[in-house]
Amino acid sequence: MSIHNQMNRRSFLKLGGMGTAAALAPTSLFASMQKQQSKEEFRTLSFYNLHTGESLKTTYWEQGIYHPEALEEISHVLRDFRTNETHDMDIALFDLLHDIRNQTGSKKSFNVISGYRSPKTNAMLHTTTQGVATKSLHMVGKAIDINLPGFKLADLRKVAMHQRQGGVGFYPKSNFVHVDTGRVRYW
Numbered sequence: 001m002s003i004h005n006q007m008n009r010r011s012f013l014k015l016g017g018m019g020t021a022a023a024l025a026p027t028s029l030f031a032s033m034q035k036q037q038s039k040e041e042f043r044t045l046s047f048y049n050l051h052t053g054e055s056l057k058t059t060y061w062e063q064g065i066y067h068p069e070a071l072e073e074i075s076h077v078l079r080d081f082r083t084n085e086t087h088d089m090d091i092a093l094f095d096l097l098h099d100i101r102n103q104t105g106s107k108k109s110f111n112v113i114s115g116y117r118s119p120k121t122n123a124m125l126h127t128t129t130q131g132v133a134t135k136s137l138h139m140v141g142k143a144i145d146i147n148l149p150g151f152k153l154a155d156l157r158k159v160a161m162h163q164r165q166g167g168v169g170f171y172p173k174s175n176f177v178h179v180d181t182g183r184v185r186y187w
Contacts, residue, residue: 043098045074046109051081055109060094078115078144082124087116089141092181096165097144100179103159104151113145113176114138137167143180145171153177161186 046057056077060070074094079086097110117125117138125132137143148156153172160168160179167185169178 043095045094045097045101047074047077047112048109049077049081049112049115051112052077057109061098066091075116075141078112078141080116080118080121082121083118085116085118087118087139087141089116089144090181092165093142093144093179096160096163096179096181097146099163099165100156100159101148103162104148104156106148106151108149108151110144110146110148111176113147113174115144116141131169131171137180137182142182143167143178145176145178147176 041063042059043061044057044059046055048055054077056073058067058070058073060067060074071089071091071094075086075089078089101110115138117136119139122132122134122136122139126134138145146156147153153170153175157168157170157177160177164184166179166181167183167187169187171178
């Protein structure tokens with residue numbers, strides 16, 4: 001057997017081993033995530049809406065079940081404060097916020113700058129404010145602009161980006177981080 005053939009065989013075996021490891025990794029990662037989630041008995045979020053002065057702390061998920069009344073309460077606090085319109089918010093957004101809060105270790109409420117935006121409000125903001133998308137995910141309940149008292153905004157951005165569960169926008173001059181459950185992207 002020539003050296004060239006041995007190297008090819010070694011490369012082939014090494015590649016096969018790496019492929020097997022890669023194929024097993026998602027399974028073991030999924031299993032460890034499942035174990036972590038199964039240990040989790042409840043998920044609680046707390047908000048302070050800067051525009052309405054409303055506060056809410058609620059358990060929205062318990063032992064694998066989402067609580068409709070808690071989801072409604074959250075959607076109400078995250079309503080468009082300009083028009084007073086509510087919209088069902090994306091449950092995945094709540095889970096993302098829960099994950100972010102766990103990563104920060106903070107027990108404080110998220111300050112809400114903007115949750116749901118009606119099409120009318122979004123159109124007005126698009127004409128008066130730079131950076132407001134015409135088809136904003138705020139209009140479909142999949143986005144929120146937040147900060148977390150006592151936690152550096154740049155660090156909140158890093159934690160949100162680390163989740164890789166949607167878009168993350170950084171607005172230090174306006175003191176908020178935008179998170180959404182759309183495709184993964186950063187600005």
